[in-house]
Amino acid sequence: MSSTPALELLGATPGPDALTDVDALVVGVRPGEGGADPAVAGDTAVLGELAGELPALVALLGGTGKAGEVTRVPTRGAIGAAQVLAVGLGKEPGADTAGEAPDLAEQVRRAAGVAARTLHGHAAHVVTTLPTLDLAATVEGTLLGDYAFTEYKKDPETAPTALARVGLVGGGDGAGDEAVVTRATTVARWVTAARDLVNTPPNDLYPDAFAQRARALAEGAGVTVEILDETQLAEAGFGGVLGVGGGSSRPPRLVRLTYSPANPSKKVALVGKGITFDTGGISIKPAANMDHMTSDMSGAAGVVAATCLAAELGLDVEVVATVPMAENMPSGTAYRPGDVLTMYGGTTVEVLNTDAEGRLILGDAIARACEDSPDYLLETSTLTGAQLVALGARTPGVMGTDAFRDRVAAQAVAAGDGGWAMPLPEELRGDLDSRVADLANVTNHRFGGMLVGGIFLREFVADGVPWVHLDIAGPAFNTGGPHGYTPKGGTGVPVRTIAAVLDDIARQG
Known part of the structure; x- marks a missing residue:
């Protein structure tokens, strides 16, 4: 992980x-009108x-x-x-962009x-002038964009060094600006903590180590913590967690984290999938890209970080x-197709x-x-490959x-993680009906796979509890090149979404 640069509010x-x-x-620049030269955005003094x-x-x-474009201009002493x-910000957000441009805050985060x-x-x-457009977004984008995971490099000191000092031009509200910087820095630090967990290899992040x-x-x-x-x-009857984790020599865990302020307005239950590595078990996955399954605990990492x-x-x-953690391995003690779990x-x-x-441990x-x-329940998981088929690698499905x-989908978009409301x-x-049990863990077809996962989970939600399932199979782990403030590997999605939802509930109920 990269060191955090010192952030300095320059005021005037x-x-x-x-x-x-x-x-x-x-500085930020936008496309000029009618093919004109790019226009500098924000304070140019x-x-x-x-x-x-x-x-x-x-x-x-x-x-x-255009968005994400970088042009280096030597100043020659000027x-x-x-x-x-x-740095290109892209088109001004507005109705005429037909959804092409994200909101201003996200444009600034990405540019930073x-x-x-x-x-x-x-x-x-x-020194950056981007705070004149959005101070919090500049801080988040800068800190998240400066991230690098170097824990396993032979000589981390030879890796490119992070930024040391970043001067923030703009603001001028004194203590108010300091509070904005502090909050945005805290958010970025916990997103980084989630990234570190996701990027830690599974030989070092097995269930007990993760716990x-x-x-x-x-x-x-x-x-x-419990x-x-x-x-x-076993004594409590967690048959799903024990069934999935039974094939590994490294047994499962279940972690319970509780944050209790003095006079809470509401109680929110968070649940995150913590499969520290997923081979597929007896229904083993193809070898190609199986290494990506080191990220199958991203939901758990997000929940742990967001609670903190x-x-x-x-x-x-x-x-x-409530965070279940297990390693899904094939062995003589692994659960099998045809088994029935209580x-x-x-x-x-x-x-x-x-x-x-x-879905079994969840x-x-x-x-x-x-x-x-709880008054609300929010669960998040890298649950289905069908999420990528339906929504791509950057947009979580919200069910x-x-x-x-x-409400969660709107907060996810505003936070920068993205999200799209999906039906159940x-x-x-009926396709989850089982011949021998209350339900089956999959259907006999591939249609609506992301939605079926949500329908399965709904069976375990108590009546009357407003709940959400956030499928982050693609967005939690970037297998392509870096973009905006998103590195290759663990992204930290959905820490900011969960935090925004919790903040919204604290304010609105």
Whole structure:
């Protein structure tokens, strides 16, 4: 993981001669009207006389202002900084873009992330004018874009160094700005913590190790921790967790985290899938890309980080997280297709495919979480490959109780994680009927696979509890190149979404 750069609020816009020790000045640019030169966005005072020349210089170097584009402009002594890094923001958000442009905050997050990634290892002291557009988004994007996971490098000191200092031009609200920076920094730090968990290889992050990492993080944030081992799981009847974890020499765990402020407005149950590695079990996966299954605990990582984040922010909502952790391996003790598992609470499930294991451990966890009588339940998991087929690699599917589903989807988009509300068609429920048990863990067809996963989980939600299932199979782990503030590997989705939902509930009920 990269070190966190020192963030400095510069307050009043510094003059162009004040940047004598600055390696780069970051500015945002947008496409010009009708093919004109790109337009500089935000406060240009720091550019001095260069402000009028910059659009033409960017265009001369091939820059257009499109989203994610980077143009380096040497200043040749016109200002104190050695170079201007012009980062494309894309089109102005608005009705005329027909959904092409994200909102302003997300544009700024992405631009700040692109700048940080570009300068990582090549600059130590940077000043950015992006806070004049959105201070919180600039902080989040910069810190998340500067991330690098170097834990397993032979000599991490030879890896490109992170930014050391970032000056933030804009604001001027004093203590108000300081509070914005502190909050955004805290959010980014816990997103980074989730990324670190996801990027840790499964030989070092097996169920008990994951549970102990969760304990350390939670206790550091003032969150109460309970860990159930395999014996306690058996005594309590967690048949789904034990069934999935039975094929591994490293037994399963169930972690319970509780954040209880003095006068909470509501109680929210969080549940996250913690499959520390998924071979598919007896229904084994193809070898190609199986290494990506190191990320099958991303939901659990997100829930652990979000619970700690809620505690650190002091949100006025009680959070109880139930996090099942297991390793799905094939062996002589593994569960088989044809087995019937008795889940926590007594529901029986016929296993038709051992690679549909996440819903089994989540069914146990959801049933247990509902015993706490929450006002809301939010579960998240890398549940189905069908999510990628339906929505692509960057858009989580949001399913559940209609009103709460739509509320979560809106918060997910505003937070920058993205999300799209999906239905749970009643006609698909019959396809989960089992010949021998209460239900089967998969259907006999591939239609609506993401929705079927949500329908299965719904069976374990107590009557009257507003709930949401967030399928993050694609968004939680970036298998392509980095983009915006998103690195390759663990992304930290959906920490910001969960935090935004918790904050919204604390404020609105």
